[in-house]
Amino acid sequence: MEESKIATRESYGEALALLGEKRKDIVVLDADLSSATKTNLFAQKFPDRFFDIGIAEQDMMGTAAGLATCGKIPFASTFAVFAAGRAYDQIRNSICYPNLNVKICATHYGVNVGEDGATHQMLEDVGMMRALPNMTVLCPSDDVQTKWMIEEICNTKGPAYIRLARKKTPVIYNENQVFEIGKALQIGDGMDATVIATGVTVTEALKAKTELEKEGIFIRVLDVHTIKPIDRETIVKCAMETKRIITVEDHQVVGGLGSCVCEVLAEEYPCRVERMGIKDCFGKSGKSEELMQAFEIDAQAIYRKIRKN
Amino acid sequence: MKIENPEELKKIANKIRIHIINQVYEAQSGHPGGSLSCADIMTVLYFHQMNINEKEPQALLRDRFVLSKGHCSPALYGTLVERGFIEKEELKNFRKLEGNLQGHPDRNKVPGIDMTTGSLGQGLSVANGMALASKLEHDGYRVYCMMGDGEIEEGQIWEAAMTAHKYKLDNLCAIVDYNHLQIDGNVEEVKALDNLEGKWKSFGFHVIMVDGHDIEALIDAFTTAKLTKGKPSIIIAKTIKGKGVSFMENKASWHGKAPNKEEYEKAIKELKDQS
Incomplete structure (x- = not known):
């Protein structure tokens, strides 16, 4: 089905x-x-x-x-x-x-x-x-x-x-899911990496998570539905608990979620942040999936990024 | 607090002009030219036309006013003092860190101010929104919006004009303070308004041309606007920038400049002599 x-x-x-x-x-x-x-x-x-x-x-x-x-x-x-x-x-x-x-x-x-x-x-x-x-x-x-x-x-x-x-x-969540403005949702508790995503990239991150599990790599996904006010606490917690922090967004890496996470961690728990997103260029015509693939913000790109190191 | 007697209204307008000069002198910054040009219009609005109550500045069904040309805040603050919304003492802190009277009006800092303005060209859209809300409340209140003549070079004004026409906002009365001067000089030279009356007519407004310093004519104009149904009205008020202070009149240089001590004393004396 x-x-x-x-x-x-x-x-x-x-x-x-x-x-x-x-x-x-x-x-x-x-x-x-x-x-x-x-x-x-x-x-x-x-x-x-x-x-x-x-x-x-x-x-x-x-x-x-x-x-x-x-x-x-x-x-x-x-x-x-x-x-x-x-x-x-x-x-x-x-x-x-x-x-x-x-x-x-x-x-x-x-x-x-x-x-x-x-x-x-x-x-x-x-x-x-x-x-x-x-x-x-x-x-x-x-x-x-x-x-x-x-x-x-x-x-x-x-x-x-x-x-x-x-x-x-x-559809990611069931009807009973509890949400709160300003509170990110942590999906999974893998320790190998945290993928911080928002909007359409949450689904991509979850797909990558499933694929990686088959290979014994366990990640968690943070669904940041509220970008402002940002959930500082959960981001810092994940940075402390997992080996890597990766952000992924359908937005410029400048100014968006990736920047936001960098600001939080630079102030509260300095560590390396790997930003996935649009790298200082404009988009172009094409099919939605093709573009997310071309700009490397789809599940495959996330999978490759995590496998690489 | 409706004042019918034109002579009394003239006296109030004169007091507002004195407040304008005092504020700009005290702050050593601000916009005297366009504030002086609209003082008579402000007087007629706040003392004859608008349904407002200084004891209940947030009353749901009060009439609304948007000073789209927000840099003329000294005229608004002076009017609010005379109308009892704010204390005269506050004028001393105009444009100062310790005061609430910002360079441009802030609805969250001063009672009686219905909209925060300053970035030109935005007020008419806001007034439309208020007028639409009023329609949803069964025409509970009227909305007034004062624009500068230079200000209407902004494209958003004409977007808003089309919206006011589309929704037949007959509870909206726009006003152009047509003083013919903007910062860089004569409005006709900077960007010609040309046939201003024809422009607004073609956008679907009932246009009323009036001498913006003739209190009785202004009362008639606002009354005509109130009686006009099915379309928005606009009062094009022909005014003199700097009106009431001889050396400021018709001078673009007094758009946004404070008088020195000598000029200040001269201005106040002239205004007091007129009262």
Whole structure:
């Protein structure tokens, strides 16, 4: 039987449409991409609380800020490159500085976007968003986690940036899994290495873990769904307990999860950190899997990295 | 606290102008030119038009105001003092480390400020969001947004204009403080606005042209805006940058400059003579 897969953007759309029933204070904004960001599921059910601002991301962020000042919980969605990139100043000055309760749900991050190519593959957003005071930065790895996250973030006041993938990935967690904002999940307790992953790379790390076990190499995977605030405690613990620390992300190695882990460990438990991610270059067109392979952030690349030493 | 008498409103505007000069002089920085040009508009808004209560600055159904041209904060702070939202003493700490009155307005530091602004071009979108929220509350309140004429060179303003039109935000009243000057000189030379009235009309706004220093005309303009249904309104207020202080009037150099002691004394004397 084929494994069931769902993209976190789809989980987001479903969660939002469901949440709209019990949370009347939720309003949703999009910038002409609702069929891709999946906010159209909310729009169909709650047309009065959905605002398609058109291809005007800066205006969308400002409008969301205005709605937030009046007690609404706006979810603003577009592709990550247009959210964090094009509307950066609006996010900084109209959302983060006034500490407004806007939830920016940015889909289509990283090279896993695939065929659209470099202009549509956002690889710098984590660095930009986590540098902003007041901002929470999240990146869920599967369907269950995403659905929990969308509901949970409504109970957390203040701006949040949630990175959602286009690529379909397997369901990792069962329905009873307990999550907490700011708390990474440790999967396995192997001592040979810790692979710290986020979003789509969590699945890749888990695949590598299974393959390595067959050869007697035991690793653990840290699913860092909250990049800010980062779970310093668990990262330090893993660095103390395992021989190697490897980070892997669909993002530039500059500014993203890898940088974040380096900052934590440099301050609290200096050790070598091996960063896997996009190495100071832009993405390109191709199939999602091909690109993750080409940029060496897939299971095979992780497997090779760990086998090498 | 609605004041109907135009003569009384003029006196308040004059007091706000004195507060502006005092703040900028005391801080030895800030923006007197555009603050002075919008003082009459601020007076009409806060003492005649807006439904606000200084005792309940967070009231859900209050009218909202966004000073999109946030660098003109001295005009807003002066108005909030006269309207009883903040103490006059606070003006002394404008732009100072120990004070709450930031160079540009901060909604989390000062009661009566509905939106944090400073990066030009962003306020109209925020005002739209407030107006949409008001629509969801069955038109509970009106929203005002004041922009500079130089500011509307920002593209986001025109994105927001299209949004206001799309959602028929007749509870929104935008204002352009049309003083014709920006930092680098005459607005028409830096980047011509050309047919400003026609531009806003073509974006679907009900456009009201008015003398921005004529209190009675301003009252009429805001009243007309309030009565306009099915589309947003914009008041294009023709003003004089630096209005009220002879040597600051129509001078781009007074956009963001503080007076020295001699200039300060002269400015205050001129303003007091007008009251």
